[in-house]
Amino acid sequence: MSKEDLGKIKEKSEGLATELIGNPARDFAFDTEDRGRIKLSEVQSPVTILYFWDSECGHCRKETPRLKELYDEYKDKGVEVVAITLENEFTGWKKYIEEHDLDWVNGFESNFDRPNFLWYYYIPSTPKKLILDADKKIIAKNLDVETTMRTFLDDYLAGRVGQ
Numbered sequence: 001m002s003k004e005d006l007g008k009i010k011e012k013s014e015g016l017a018t019e020l021i022g023n024p025a026r027d028f029a030f031d032t033e034d035r036g037r038i039k040l041s042e043v044q045s046p047v048t049i050l051y052f053w054d055s056e057c058g059h060c061r062k063e064t065p066r067l068k069e070l071y072d073e074y075k076d077k078g079v080e081v082v083a084i085t086l087e088n089e090f091t092g093w094k095k096y097i098e099e100h101d102l103d104w105v106n107g108f109e110s111n112f113d114r115p116n117f118l119w120y121y122y123i124p125s126t127p128k129k130l131i132l133d134a135d136k137k138i139i140a141k142n143l144d145v146e147t148t149m150r151t152f153l154d155d156y157l158a159g160r161v162g163q
Contacts, residue, residue, distance in 0.1 A: 011122075018120060025050060025136045026120035030084055030107035033094075041136055043105055045080035047156065048136065049149075052121065052128040054086045055096035060127045064100065066145040067129075070153075071104055077157055082107060084117055086126060131156075 018026055027041045040050070051067060053060040064083075071081050081104035085093050090108060097106055109116040121128075131140040131152070139156065143149035155161045 019122065019130065019138060019141060021138050021140065023138050025130060025132050025138055027136070028115065028117045028120055030117065031110045032105065032107055035105075038107075040082060043080055043082055044134075046078035046134045047074075047080070047139075047153065048132040049079065049081045050130040050132060051081055051083040052086060052117070052123050052126055053083060054126045055093045056087070057126045059125075063127045063145060064096075064102070068100060068102060070145055070150065074153055074157075075104075077153075079153060079157075080104065084108065086118075086123065088112065 025040065027039055029037050029039045031037050040048075049067070049071075053064060055061075067081065071079065083102065083104055084107040087093050087108065093108070096102075109118075112118070117123075129142055129145075129149075130138055131143065131149075133139050140149075140152050143152055152161070
């Protein structure tokens with residue numbers, strides 16, 4: 001195996017190791033349109049869905065409306081979504097947010113030269129979802145919005161799993 005291939009495997013394993021269920025989510029700062037630059041740890045909620053996406057991604061265009069529907073159903077139960085775009089040009093992103101009434105926390109990075117979410121999370125494709133508890137510990141990841149995420153949230157919020 002080449003040193004390059006070994007390097008890629010090491011990078012992937014190090015990235016995935018930080019995202020194990022039970023680990024604290026890596027904290028990072030990000031920009032928002034309405035709240036300025038904030039940190040993930042400043043988002044106070046019993047449950048946070050950390051959602052990495054791209055408004056031009058075909059899978060994201062299917063998943064985001066489903067997540068919005070779930071959010072509308074669960075936000076009064078203590079579920080917040082922090083949606084971080086991987087984009088670095090924001091015209092399409094802003095338009096998509098407006099057209100789909102994405103009223104959760106919408107974040108972006110305005111300067112990729114400084115520490116940002118990509119330094120802490122392995123995101124080979126979008127969308128990517130991590131579910132965090134009130135202390136920002138990872139309690140689930142990559143659940144399907146239509147099926148397993150709803151069941152998990154119902155069970156978690158009812159105290160039947162993971163608390």
